[in-house]
């Protein structure tokens with residue numbers, strides 16, 4: 001790598017906000033030599049071109065809500081901060097479509113959309129996260145039961161490649177099968193394939209009314225039965241969640257007239273002494289407590305095994321996806337054993353478990369990703385997008401560089 | 402092109418293909434390798450019949466292992482191959498190669514697993530779309546993607562094309578209903594791609610890649626709960642503009658219908674001639690609106706929809722009282738493509754998308770185009786999401802008419818692009834629209850998409866010549882050795 005001073009000058013020539021990195025800006029302890037905050041796609045492309053020319057390893061940064069996810073980068077010469085890349089580009093409410101730059105915070109986007117009665121149907125489990133970070137980590141919350149994850153809602157994406165070339169896929173219409181859908185490929189790619197700079201989403205109307213129906217359950221079997229009763233009924237829940245310890249919660253959305261009847265039906269399905277309320281129950285849409293977060297794929301029939309194995313700090317969605325938390329100070333071997341046990345029981349249901357974040361000692365002890373089918377293919381795709389291994393090297397599955 | 406393939410057949414097969422056919426026969430056994438020219442010709446095109454090529458060899462494998470074996474043999478021989486499901490594609494995606502192998506999935510039609518508690522099913526790629534629904538309907542479930550061809554098209558084809566149907570407005574496309582695919586990669590490995598697994602979402606890009614990234618041999622699909630109720634109405638308007646106003650009002654009111662379809666006067670005329678659907682006489686446009694979901698929800702919104710249609714100027718509204726009446730309402734719409742054959746000797750089915758709000762301007766421009774060129778255009782569209790299916794009518798016996806129709810059809814795509822839309826909403830790019838891709842995407846965009854292709858298929862043998870107008874050079878290709886091209890120096894076939 002060139003000396004930082006030379007790199008700083010070269011970057012400053014293409015980008016209005018470039019400075020040396022601070023120690024506290026380390027990505028899982030790996031301190032960036034430089035930080036650049038482009039304020040336009042052109043500036044972002046310029047930054048990436050300079051990085052390519054100088055061989056700088058680049059790690060993108062959005063709202064810093066998930067910068068501690070994954071593994072530390074093998075190198076981090078340059079943090080590309082998207083904070084200034086935060087414009088709303090276009091909200092065509094008649095088409096239920098919005099385009100925004102990657103650095104726009106999700107909450108601000110939601111405010112703008114709400115002014116015209118619309119929303120991006122993605123929860124924001126970590127306040128402060130950005131549009132780009134949400135896509136890069138495929139983040140979603142309870143609404144995934146009905147609306148899916150970013151891959152279902154991103155309809156167009158603009159990226160800057162490792163070589164500084166700007167490329168788009170998709171567009172601004174919901175229905176579109178022209179060319180490969182790079183939007184879906186970039187969902188959950190953790191900054192390893194390119195820098196996300198703009199995204200276009202399909203939107204939904206904000207429902208006129210909402211209700212939560214919750215029930216306390218006693219043990220995995222009751223939880224399972226309550227969930228199954230709702231999943232296979234036609235109440236059309238927007239979200240079905242298990243919130244540990246011991247609560248099943250269902251979100252219903254719709255027109256006020258219809259909602260009360262649906263809520264009563266749902267309460268009946270959940271059984272026990274289910275309650276209907278206008279506010280989300282505690283823990284709704286949040287990750288479970290703890291300093292280690294494990295992301296689990298667990299189809300509905302895996303729920304009892306998940307609960308029997310994972311203890312109390314568990315949340316789970318009817319879409320077949322959940323999270324397990326481990327308290328601070330958990331010894332690494334406890335984490336290793338839990339992860340192994342989760343993989344064993346979930347593997348039988350074609351599920352799995354991945355460590356999202358953990359304290360350093362735990363991180364070093366566990367195999368964070370577990371078995372990765374098609375890893376060889378993933379490496380080949382990565383090699384195409386990043387032949388010099390400069391984009392978030394080492395952060396992602398299999399230590400992919 | 403046709404002449405050359407017949408010549409090849411007449412003279413006997415190329416020696417590379419002959420050797421390959423023998424090897425494949427040993428590999429697959431049974432009656433799974435077709436080289437008889439007459440039988441080969443039944444596979445010469447898909448639903449887009451103006452592109453034809455007789456495949457060099459057709460194989461009918463019945464397992465993933467056999468598909469993988471065929472792919473490995475093709476790689477060894479350096480021969481291109483193309484997957485084919487039911488052959489209903491409308492963009493020539495399954496157009497065979499005269500110098501290659503066509504891998505047909507019609508013997509892979511088993512539904513392997515139905516898992517209601519987890520709301521999913523595992524099927525082989527040749528399974529017919531509607532058969533998935535038939536298998537789970539009694540349990541209160543269905544497979545949501547509903548292309549009009551659902552009685553004949555395969556789930557493997559749906560995956561490749563990311564197919565949608567009238568109801569994808571609410572329920573999304575095939576990509577949203579596929580949880581995992583077992584895939585034979587272009588180097589003959591069998592891998593599992595899952596939506597929710599660790600690592601890159603390769604499934605996300607595989608779906609919709611039109612068979613250019615590998616062949617899927619097993620598909621895990623999501624099953625959707627049958628809605629509690631369905632309500633359908635047909636509204637007749639004096640003009641397309643009035644119908645368009647109703648659509649805007651419905652969407653603007655925050656209703657997400659299961660479907661909103663519109664037909665113009667010319668397509669109504671065709672449907673009447675073909676299936677006697679008895680739509681309200683004198684309609685300049687009809688709108689079909691369907692709502693589904695929980696009863697109380699649908700009841701409340703349906704009343705709104707009816708009112709909004711009247712406010713927009715609907716002069717007649719028919720509400721389906723039962724499934725039979727619903728089928729009657731849909732009959733005209735569903736038969737519209739074929740029906741156009743009644744009013745025109747030949748036609749092109751176009752598939753473009755525009756932002757829904759641009760509908761009035763674009764339809765006016767299409768009218769103008771039609772008037773200027775004297776080429777008639779019937780319009781059928783998924784109005785809720787701006788997916789237009791203009792049917793460009795011509796008389797193939799009239800010299801120059803096909804070219805003029807082709808020109809109007811291309812101009813319509815330009816209109817779609819100009820308004821920020823897409824050249825295809827559901828039929829795919831295939832061979833048909835590869836040349837239009839540079840109008841919608843820059844060279845860098847296309848180059849970037851093809852990085853994925855180079856990662857999957859550096860040898861470029863998996864359905865080459867589709868989607869992209871010019872292939873990207875993938876650079877050094879580790880581990881792939883290509884034999885001499887079978888027709889090297891003879892002719893440029895495609």
Ligand SMILES: Cc1cc2nc3c(=O)[nH]c(=O)nc-3n(C[C@H](O)[C@H](O)[C@H](O)COP(=O)(O)OP(=O)(O)OC[C@H]3O[C@@H](n4cnc5c(N)ncnc54)[C@H](O)[C@@H]3O)c2cc1C
Nearest residue numbers: 486487488489490494548549555557558561565612617827
């Ligand atoms: C009357 C009619 C109506 C239609 N209506 C609609 C509609 O409403 N919506 C819509 O979206 N489409 C529609 N289509 C288009 C077509 O039916 C769909 O694209 C369908 O999904 C194609 O399925 P198929 O099995 O016929 O695929 P094929 O035509 O055989 O193949 C299509 C593509 O898929 C690839 N492919 C096939 N099998 C595999 C596999 N196992 N693995 C990898 N690639 C594979 C082929 O190589 C090819 O590129 C219609 C077609 C017709 C004729």
